[in-house]
Amino acid sequence: MPYYTQAQIDNIGAVIGDRVSKATNPTKLATAIDALPDRNLITDSERAKLSSLEGTKFLGTFLTVSAIPTVGAVAGSYADVDAGVGSDAERYIYDVNANKFVKSVSQIAGETAASIKTKYESNANTNAFTDSHKTKLDNITEATDITSFTAALDGALA
Numbered sequence: 001m002p003y004y005t006q007a008q009i010d011n012i013g014a015v016i017g018d019r020v021s022k023a024t025n026p027t028k029l030a031t032a033i034d035a036l037p038d039r040n041l042i043t044d045s046e047r048a049k050l051s052s053l054e055g056t057k058f059l060g061t062f063l064t065v066s067a068i069p070t071v072g073a074v075a076g077s078y079a080d081v082d083a084g085v086g087s088d089a090e091r092y093i094y095d096v097n098a099n100k101f102v103k104s105v106s107q108i109a110g111e112t113a114a115s116i117k118t119k120y121e122s123n124a125n126t127n128a129f130t131d132s133h134k135t136k137l138d139n140i141t142e143a144t145d146i147t148s149f150t151a152a153l154d155g156a157l158a
C-alpha cells in the first residue's frame with residue numbers, strides 16, 4: 001500500500017475539491033436536472049405561489065395568546081392556544097386592522113367522546129355495547145357437559 005506525504009494528500013484533496021466544485025456548479029446541475037423527464041426545477045413564481053398557500057399561515061400551538069408571534073403575521077394567519085390538560089384548545093386569527101390575534105368565534109374541528117357516540121348510534125343497525133352487556137358476557141360460562149343439550153336436540157328432531 002502506498003504511503004503519501006502530507007503535501008501529496010493536500011494536493012489530492014485540492015484536485016478532488018476542484019472536480020466536485022465543477023461537477024456541482026448550480027447552472028450545470030439545473031441544466032442536467034431540467035433534461036430529466038418530469039424533474040424540472042421549481043420556478044420563482046411557483047415557489048411564491050406555494051409559499052402563499054394556506055398551510056403556511058398556521059403558526060402553531062401556544063400556551064397563551066400573548067405567546068403567539070405577531071411579527072410576520074399576515075391576513076389569514078392563525079394559531080391555536082392550548083394551556084394543557086383540562087383546558088380546551090382555542091383558535092386565534094390575526095386581525096390585521098388591530099395588529100393582534102383575536103379569538104375565533106367558530107369551533108375548532110374536533111370530536112368528543114359524547115359526539116362520537118351520538119354520531120355512531122345515529123346510524124342504522126348500530127347499538128351501544130354497554131358495561132352491563134360486557135358483564136353479562138363475562139358471566140357466561142362454557143358448558144362442560146352437552147348431554148342434556150344433545151338429548152333435547154334429539155327429542156326435537158324425532
